[in-house]
Amino acid sequence: MTKVFKTTLALLLVASIILAMTGCSEGKPTLKVYNWGDYIDESVLVEFEEEYGIRVIYDTYATNEDMYIKIKAGGSDYDVAFPSDYMIERMIKEDLLHEIDFNNIPNFKYISEEFKNLDYDSSNNYSVPYMWGTVGIIYNTTMVDDTVDSWDILWNEKYANQILMLDSQRDSIGITLKKLGYSLNTRDVNELEAVKDELIKQKPLVLAYVGDDVKDKMISEEAAMAVVWSGDAVYMKWQNPNLEYAIPKEGSNLWFDAMVIPKTSKNKENAELFINFMTSTDIAFKNTDYIGYSTPHVEARKLLDDELINDKTAYPSSEDLANCEVFKDLSDFLTEYDRVWTEVKAR
Amino acid sequence: MKENRVVAPYLIWMTIFIVLPIILVIFFGVTIRTESGLQLSLDNFKRFFEPIYLMVLWRSIRLALISTVICLILGYPMAMILASNGLKMKNTLVLLFIIPMWMNFLLRTYAWMTLLERGGIINTILNFLKLPSLNILYTEQAVILGMVYNFLPFMVLPIYSVLIKIDKSLLEAAEDLGADSITVFRKVTFPLSISGVISGITMVFMPAVTTFVISRLLGGGQFTLIGNLIEQQFLFVGDWSFGSAISIVMMILILVSMGFMSKYEKENEGAGLW
CATH class of the missing domain: 3.40.190.10 (Periplasmic binding protein-like II)
Known part of the structure; x- marks a missing residue:
């Protein structure tokens, strides 16, 4: 049994315990997050739940196309998704995304300038970069x-x-x-x-x-x-x-992956709250440190191990x-x- | 009148969850999306009859047939052993046979992946015994193995349930009249169990020909079966029309083979599945 498999099992256990615990708190507002598999330190979801009293329902997908078809087909009600560049461009074109109110995302200032206003969202109205x-x-x-x-x-x-x-x-x-x-x-x-x-x-x-x-x-x-x-x-x-x-x-x-709010979202403000939370320095650091992807977050990058900062792979x-x-x-x-x-x- | 009231919930259920979806599938199958909206067309079916997709169909049928034959060869003796009278641990054996089925079949298929890997358990044991490694994960054999493993109980149980019902006095009569055990099997046991065999074949062939999980996990996405093709059209490509057309072809295929089976079964007066 590989280490990865063991950690996955452990994570699943933790996740199911969390689900079981939060399962009884009915009436709490919920937030549905749709992310790539293995693309977050899942403990930050618990932190978010504790800090804002919002229950997070977390689903994953394997490819952009997968996610797109699920949102496009209707019947889902995701509040936050993490598509890549070309998929964001397509979703904007097809009017599948909400414009984000950046007044609610003060942490956006931490995102490095080179990752803002990229071609896929040229005036940066719809997306907040997550990883690249x-x-x-x-x-x-x-x-x-x-x-x-x-x-x-x-x-x-x-x-x-x-x-x-x-x-x-x-x-x-x-x-x-x-x-x-x-x-x-x-x-x-x-x-x-x-x-x-x-x-x-x-x-x-x-x-x-x-x-x-x-x-x-x-x-x-x-x-x-x-x-x-x-x-x-x-x-x-x-x-x-x-x-x-x-x-x-x-x-x-x-490539660039960014957080967006699909039109399927029923509580856009909570979605913005979540995006802002994900863009705060310590959470962005935790995620980057955990999954190993390259962060566009200036402050979070500074906190990484020298080894990772200098890694040409990342x-x-x-x-x-x-x-x-x-x-x-x-x-x-x-x-x-x-x-x-x-x-x-x-x- | 009373009867209608009892039947009503089932009718509503069947309309919503069986009839409507089938109508939708047919609707998508015979339309294509053009710039001026949906248009009636048989292009999807025409596309399916291109050689490349016919090859997928042929591959699905071939693998399903091979698995069914292997299941029959392995399953019939197993059913006979289970049904034989002298066996003391019969109930335990039947239980052991059924227990794996309590576990989700996806999990069991994942387990085969770790067993078959290059550095997996089977190869570790082989290497320990100084035997050459076996590289069968992500090959056609692995897909067949997965099908046989997952569907074998569906072959054994119908045959078993027919075999235990056979009147033992018939066998004794045959023996008294001088038949040896092979003749008894050929002339009495097997003909009497044919309905179970047919149910078994149907119950193995249907899921095997439509599976997409086994071929993806154990075939590594290399052996596209008809199920994979349908899944791909719906989940990754978003071409619902083509996906629906393939599903319709699949349904017709299954209906035809079921009709064929039930006709054969009636001729033999069996007490089978339907």
Whole structure:
């Protein structure tokens, strides 16, 4: 049994005790939070409940698309969600988000200027940055003796059945576009067809298409390399020192996750209260310290261990990011991406 | 009149939770979203009959058939052992067989993942015995193993319940008339248990052909089955029309095979599932 599994079990236990305890306090206002799996120090939820007397109902999702479809389909009533850049852009376009009243988010001042007014929310009315990072390759130095500096290594037959890919269409298609030298926001069907062929060619080499379980697999050395988000890479390196992370030279995806208030929210003010709470220095620090992702919070970053502050995985240099691109919303063209991914997976 | 009042709640329940959803699925299946709103179209079905999706369908049927056959081969002798008279610990055995079913099937499938991993328990034992490692997690065999493991009880129990009801005097009569044990089995036991076998086949084949969890967990997302395709369309892609069309094809397939089964069963006058 891996450590991760044990901690998860412990967390589940704690969470269920919390649920059981708060379960009896009826009539309390509730707040429904919809976040990525493994993306928060869950103890801060308890702190929030104690401080404001608001019961938190916490759900998780595995991909942006997953979250989007649940909110878009209706029937849910989430107050806070944590989508990425391109998904925020899409949700703004489709009028799925409330404008945030920044008077209620005084802690917004702690967010570094370079993370405000980014393209996906250019006048910053809808989102408060939560974490950021890159997509790259994590590899086990005892199992890989080639230099890992290119996406090509994921197509190297030497590592057949030792490669883990992300079960997330924008990411997997995105890195293949980069490998072929295209933009990861391409709207060219021919380029996508080329990507499809590449991914189908790669399929026999792939051990599995995974989500969050990639962490357990890499830590317990079930595979030699995997495509991962940088923050997860930081965590995996903590757990297994044989692991190393690289951003391929062809460039990759630079991403930002931010907190938003979906239109499904019934109590926007409580949602703002929660976002402000999450942006306070000690809570932002706790989350960053716990999950290992890169924080846009100036004060929280100062509190981190030197080791983490200087870790190029979490805080890459501008050269590393030279060829990186941020995902853009593709609107209608997305159906082409859907089709390509469906066909790759069905093969 | 009285009867109607008793039936009413069930009718309402069935309308809301069975009839309406099916109408919705059919509605989504025959429409496509265009810029000018929803439009009636059979494009979704046409798309399904592209070779790549037919391959998925074929893969689902093939894996489900293999699992069903393995379940039958393993399950029939098991049912016979359970039903045999001389066994003292019969009740204990039946209980042992049922106990795992009390646990959620998702958990049991996750457990197989830790068993089958490269550094998992099975390989640790193999390595300890100086035997070569077994790399079967994320292969087709792992998916079949998962199906057989999860659905085997559905094969054993119907056969078992038919076998224990067989009148023992028939077997004795056959023996008295000079049949050896193989002939008894071939001419008496097996024909009498055919209804159980058919129920078993149906109860294993249906969930196996529609599963998506087993293929995702033990197949590592590499072996897309029809269930995965439907799940993907609804949860990740958001193409409800295509997802619905696949579901309809699936439903027709199941209806046809059920019709086939029940016809066969009637001919054999069994006391089966339906």
